[in-house]
Amino acid sequence: MASGSTIDALGQFELHPILGSFGEALCLSQSPLFMVIAVVLVLAFLYIGMRPAAVVPGRLQASAEMSYDFVRELAVGTIGEKGTAFFPFVFALFFFILTGNYLGLLPFSFTFTSHIAVTLALAITVFVISILTALRYQGLGFFKHFMPEGAPLALAPILIPIEILSYISRPVSLSIRLFANMVAGHVLLEVFASFTIMLAGLGVFGHVLAVAPIAINIALTALELLVGFLQAYVFAILTCIYLSEATAH
């Protein structure tokens, strides 16, 4: 929050023990709490949505079915027939990130996807799974991909390290993208919100001007809704692309 004339834009990402002494003893901070909330929300959405199991679905059931279809199309369409095996993973990943991004937009909440520790953990999970899948489907032939076909052998000492680094940079890129987008969006929201408070302290003239940052914040919230979905989608589809490369021969 803005105190006086300084803007503390990063204070919102600090972790604090929650739930009093109970949380302190468990080192429980907002981040895991909101992860649990996100998981519970997704599970409740699917469970309550699908409970009627009606042939003609109601609104909630229709949205649950659409979300299933959407991710299934994504997974099977990108990976191919083997995609059905990875569909639950991609579904969980997509909705965990999407719910996390959207939960963060609520007042007094916390965005767990704004911590690189969280996003890197997710990305490394994807990375390890795609390596294991590649070894399972391609065997040791997987390592042939690190030498581009048709390249002169003399360039191998340069090309192979570059290819390996490029491969290793995938989880880093995945995690940086999600984390940076979330941090940037929330910092912007915070900065414009503090402008409102600072302008409000300037008297009548400031009161009038303070409307402008509020208007910008409304627009930014709309943008954040787009970015939150887009980043979850990009994360999911890149997971699918990596897995499709791993399953291909």
Added chain:
Amino acid sequence: MDHLSSNVRQRFEERLAQAENRQLPQRKMRRGVMGKGESSSFGMAVRVGSDLIAGVAVGVGIGYGLDHWTGHKPLFLIIFTLLGFGAGMRNVWQIVNAPAQEAGTQKDGRSQRGQRIDD
């Protein structure tokens, strides 16, 4: 009765398989048209930026770690930063190059790149 129901079931499985086969190529095509997940140019821009940075970051990280480990202070940092930059460029090249290869032009001559397919 039992025989009949199993027969019906088998026919159903056949029809299901046929229907799925009809669906599959279409799905694949649609996915190919959509490019590799760039649902907007904004998403593409973010991807390119983070991929470039990630390559350099991994290079610097590995170089710094090897320096620390072996004690040849600036040697590996220099080598791996340059390699990392190459890897970042390689990432970007892959992103920029991929949709153009599979998409090409549509029947009416318009380019498919950067176009949204919403259905």
